[in-house]
Amino acid sequence: MAADLAYRSLTELGRLLDAREISPVEIVTDALARVERYNGRLVSFVTMCGEAAVAGARRAERQMAGGRGRRTRLHGLPIAHKDISLTQAVRTTAHSRCLLEYVPDHDATHVRRLAEAGMIMLGKTNTTEYACGTMDVFGVARNPWDPIRYTGGSSAGSAAALAAGMAPAATGSDTGGSIRVPASFCGIVGLKPTYGRVSRYGLIPLSWSMDHVGPMARTVGDCALLLTTMAGHDPLDPTSARAPVRDFTDGLDAGVRGMVLGVPKQHFYEGLDPEVEAAVRAALRHLEVEGARLEPVDLPLAGHLAGPGGILIMAEAYGLHAAQLRERAADYGTRTRRRIASGACYTSGEYEAAMRVRGVWTRQVARVLERVDAIVTPTVPYAAFAVDVQLEGEPPDTSWGTRHFNLSGHPALALPCGFTAAGLPVGMQLAGRYFDEATLFRIAYTYERSTPWHNRRPALSEAAA
Amino acid sequence: MSGVSDRIREDLARVGVAVNDEDLAMIVKIVEANRAGLARVPADGLDEPAVSRGFLPPAVPGGSDGA
Numbered sequence: 001m002a003a004d005l006a007y008r009s010l011t012e013l014g015r016l017l018d019a020r021e022i023s024p025v026e027i028v029t030d031a032l033a034r035v036e037r038y039n040g041r042l043v044s045f046v047t048m049c050g051e052a053a054v055a056g057a058r059r060a061e062r063q064m065a066g067g068r069g070r071r072t073r074l075h076g077l078p079i080a081h082k083d084i085s086l087t088q089a090v091r092t093t094a095h096s097r098c099l100l101e102y103v104p105d106h107d108a109t110h111v112r113r114l115a116e117a118g119m120i121m122l123g124k125t126n127t128t129e130y131a132c133g134t135m136d137v138f139g140v141a142r143n144p145w146d147p148i149r150y151t152g153g154s155s156a157g158s159a160a161a162l163a164a165g166m167a168p169a170a171t172g173s174d175t176g177g178s179i180r181v182p183a184s185f186c187g188i189v190g191l192k193p194t195y196g197r198v199s200r201y202g203l204i205p206l207s208w209s210m211d212h213v214g215p216m217a218r219t220v221g222d223c224a225l226l227l228t229t230m231a232g233h234d235p236l237d238p239t240s241a242r243a244p245v246r247d248f249t250d251g252l253d254a255g256v257r258g259m260v261l262g263v264p265k266q267h268f269y270e271g272l273d274p275e276v277e278a279a280v281r282a283a284l285r286h287l288e289v290e291g292a293r294l295e296p297v298d299l300p301l302a303g304h305l306a307g308p309g310g311i312l313i314m315a316e317a318y319g320l321h322a323a324q325l326r327e328r329a330a331d332y333g334t335r336t337r338r339r340i341a342s343g344a345c346y347t348s349g350e351y352e353a354a355m356r357v358r359g360v361w362t363r364q365v366a367r368v369l370e371r372v373d374a375i376v377t378p379t380v381p382y383a384a385f386a387v388d389v390q391l392e393g394e395p396p397d398t399s400w401g402t403r404h405f406n407l408s409g410h411p412a413l414a415l416p417c418g419f420t421a422a423g424l425p426v427g428m429q430l431a432g433r434y435f436d437e438a439t440l441f442r443i444a445y446t447y448e449r450s451t452p453w454h455n456r457r458p459a460l461s462e463a464a465a
Numbered sequence: 466m467s468g469v470s471d472r473i474r475e476d477l478a479r480v481g482v483a484v485n486d487e488d489l490a491m492i493v494k495i496v497e498a499n500r501a502g503l504a505r506v507p508a509d510g511l512d513e514p515a516v517s518r519g520f521l522p523p524a525v526p527g528g529s530d531g532a
Binding site: 194195196209239241242243300301304306307308310311314322325326329334337338339341342344345346350353354355356357358359360394409410434435 | 473476477480481482483484488491492494495496498499500501502503504505506507509510511520522523524525526
């Protein structure tokens with residue numbers, strides 16, 4: 001068996017499979033062994049599909065035998081799905097007592113597309129309850145870089161599983177930053193695509209107008225590879241766009257020479273932890289050296305979106321949960337129940353006013369993106385904080401820099417851009433034009449290939465939490 | 466109990482959501498924070514366009530959208 005499979009990228013694993021140096025069974029059993037070792041401490045997975053995964057790997061091995069090779073670049077490679085995406089015949093709980101017995105009879109569209117490409121599901125990853133509460137039932141996902149610290153939510157287990165080398169690929173959902181915040185805290189790459197780019201059919205919803213599904217991986221190229229399969233129109237999702245899907249791995253290495261990157265004057269660079277500010281400003285200088293030009297840009301509403309965003313998400317969440325909340329309030333976690341119930345308290349006038357702010361904000365972003373290729377910001381203004389901070393009282397506003405692009409629907413990608421002195425990852429966010437994820441991948445890849453951050457690994461301990 | 470708390474308890478009771486005092490205190494805090502945030506949004510430009518754009522899924526460049 002090739003050494004050190006755990007931290008190989010999908011692309012590298014694919015090359016090893018194509019060269020017959022390893023088999024899908026070796027990759028899957030190696031991943032399952034790491035889950036066995038580390039999941040007790042990290043609580044990244046809440047449901048495992050070990051036997052089915054090994055059987056799937058054996059099937060892939062047979063399919064590849066006899067010189068037939070792999071039918072796609074994802075064939076024979078494992079993936080972890082956030083436990084908020086429906087998975088046929090595999091329990092899907094959204095980390096809620098309300099759904100502990102729920103076994104869907106079909107896959108979410110993105111799960112189905114990845115399976116049809118030959119990916120093998122390892123299991124379901126931890127999430128905050130309904131992507132907006134706490135993790136009371138299975139336990140709190142822990143950050144592999146320091147298990148006393150939080151992973152960020154809600155795609156907590158997906159990010160931690162990647163950082164711990166328990167899976168080479170994962171999916172997440174993002175309503176206010178739920179892919180990008182855990183990506184930042186755990187030092188991996190996560191993309192919230194353009195609204196409509198990836199079907200949400202089979203995603204347990206939180207907010208119809210803010211929910212997105214996206215890929216998570218340890219490298220930019222792997223995210224691009226996953227999006228190429230996940231994206232595309234789906235008649236089962238009425239908000240799914242009929243946008244052409246390109247191979248997002250094409251042109252990754254084209255560089256950033258001549259590109260213009262917008263650096264917001266308002267909000268995004270205010271009040272940052274000094275280590276985060278230093279890392280992101282160093283990344284900006286690095287992109288300048290690579291040939292991009294930096295341009296200060298005005299986004300006057302950027303610091304005024306927490307209230308409107310909170311009203312919209314919770315009003316929509318309450319709309320979805322109203323009946324269940326009446327009938328099974330005690331089965332919700334305390335924080336989830338309170339947050340979702342708060343959505344019942346806004347008036348239609350407040351919802352409309354928040355929508356109006358959203359419309360103006362969206363135009364501000366779109367106008368800036370007429371002049372620049374992407375907007376660059378910190379993903380979160382601080383590194384991962386202690387789990388206890390998340391559990392007690394009202395935790396910090398981790399959507400501080402991310403809800404902006406859920407509100408506007410623009411694509412936004414988070415990638416590592418440094419580490420604090422305590423060894424915690426720092427994330428940078430790139431936001432771009434509608435359906436232009438390719439430019440974000442290109443900028444991110446340019447940065448990644450000339451920096452060391454994505455090659456750092458956490459020192460893991462097997463001890464139970 | 467404040468007038469705001471009473472109103473929110475009534476709102477929740479009207480839609481059939483029963484809450485205890487601790488739940489109510491936290492819900493009031495969340496709602497008041499979001500309302501205050503909305504109230505602080507600068508009014509400049511919020512009346513344009515006259516018909517609210519609301520939220521529209523992004524249009525596909527050079528193509529039809531998926532609705």
